[in-house]
Amino acid sequence: MSRLLYKNVNATPTTIVGGEGIYLRTADGRMLIDSASGVVVSSLGHRHPRVVEAIKAQADVLCYAHAGTFTTDVAEELGEFLVERSPGQDCVYFLSGGSEIMELALKTAYQYHVERGHPERSRFISRRQNYHGSTLGTLAVTGNPQRRSVFEPILSASTFVSPCYAYRGMEQGEDERAYGERLARELDETILAMGPETVAGFVAETVVGSTSGAVPPVDGYLRAIREVCDRHGVLLILDEVMAGMGRTGHLFACMEDGVEPDIVAVGKGVAAGYVPISAMLVRRHVRDAIASGSGVLRNGQTFVNHPLACATALAVQRTIEDDRLLDNVRARGEQLRARLREELADHPYVGDVRGRGLFVGVELVADRATKEPLPPAADVPSSIRALALEQGLITYPMSGTIDGVNGCHVLFGPPFICTEDEIERIVTTFSTAMGALLSNHQRDLALVR
Secondary structure, eight states: OOOSSOOTTTOOOEEEEEEEEEEETTTTTEEEEEEHHHHHTOOOOOOOHHHHHHHHHHHHHHHHHOTTTTOOOOHOOOHHHHTTSSSSSSSEEEEEEEEHHHHHHHHHHHHHHHHTOOOOOOEEEEEEHHHHHHHHHHHOOOHHHHHHGGGGGGSSSEEOOOOHHHHSSSSSTHHHHHHHHHHHHHHHHHHHHHGGGGEEEEESSBBBBBBTTOOOOOOOOOHHHHHHHHHHHEEEEETTTTTTTTSSSSGGGGGGGGGOEEEEEEEETTTTSOOOOOOEEOOOHHHHHHTTOOOOOOOOOTTTTTTHHHHHHHHHHHHHHHHHHHHHHHHHHHHHHHHHHHHHHTTTTEEEEEEEETTEEEEEEEEEEEEEEEOOOGGGGHHHHHHHHTTTEEOOEETTTSSSSSSSEEEEOOOOOOOOOHHHHHHHHHHHHHHHHHHHHHHHHHHHH
């Protein structure tokens, strides 16, 4: 029996013994193509020589120094690199994971208001079907019942508004502009109903990831949200833990929308999975409020600005820039969406193909005309995962797409280094798995409807 406590405590995961590029090798010798980069993490694939060399070189110099007392050149270099390329941010703080960096973003937003003499601004507004992390603080602003689950009774109160989810939220006869404006009015009315003087921040995933499957904002939505937040003195906090660091074809996903958040959090792609690291970037007025007040950011953790992690992340980000990989992300992303639409055009369970860059979602339905979801009892995501794995393809299927219970989708996020041929292989293999799903499940689905 394994001594590890797995998420599914009654199952033992497949043992991986190696990786090369976009492939993983199992203990029994199979080579699996990873169409999801793990959980949208391994943006440079595995064993990238430049990154491996950077890890070795930094390990020869220094692996850890307490950031409460010291700084290092490599942390300063990474900070300068990201801030210079950010959407208007002034400084950065490095931690280890997405949940803790989003927790810090919430704490920093509240401290900003406290430092300015407004401790009553303690409430947050977020969106339904957005996921922000697994700590109690981030779960409190996560609008997904499936993720909140058993912890609901111990979560602090948050207020939720509608997500920007055009496939299901846009009304008949409504264009994207009108839809975005309607959602902005909803936020405005919610802030007014709560009392603007009580609201600290509005939290949203720029492009919604695993919860709903690469759902991008409609054109103009985030700009309208920015205006509402500015009008009421509410901080705009964007969660790009999954969507950031080039995943959508821009280093920061919100740059495509022309929006400068007050706080933006990034995580998974910062070091492409080679080491754990995440980052919170803030605009100058947030930093200045703390600097001119207490002068102390109220956060203390062990692995702040970790030198080995920072050196690895710097090598990853320089590689993405030097090799012009964001061009490849955009080109291969267009190819992936186009080929999925072509290959699955006649599949009765495929309702929508969406996303940005190499961040692509396929929403599955029981009826394409009515968008009726597949019945949860059929557990289609598990079937897709198993059928694709039989074909040598790792996928990222999820349930609860619509409201945390109903709906399902498959999320694609292959590494930035993938080739045209590898995208083609992903699509054709996935299509084969979807064909097997249709064959195997039509009778079962009829029984559980």
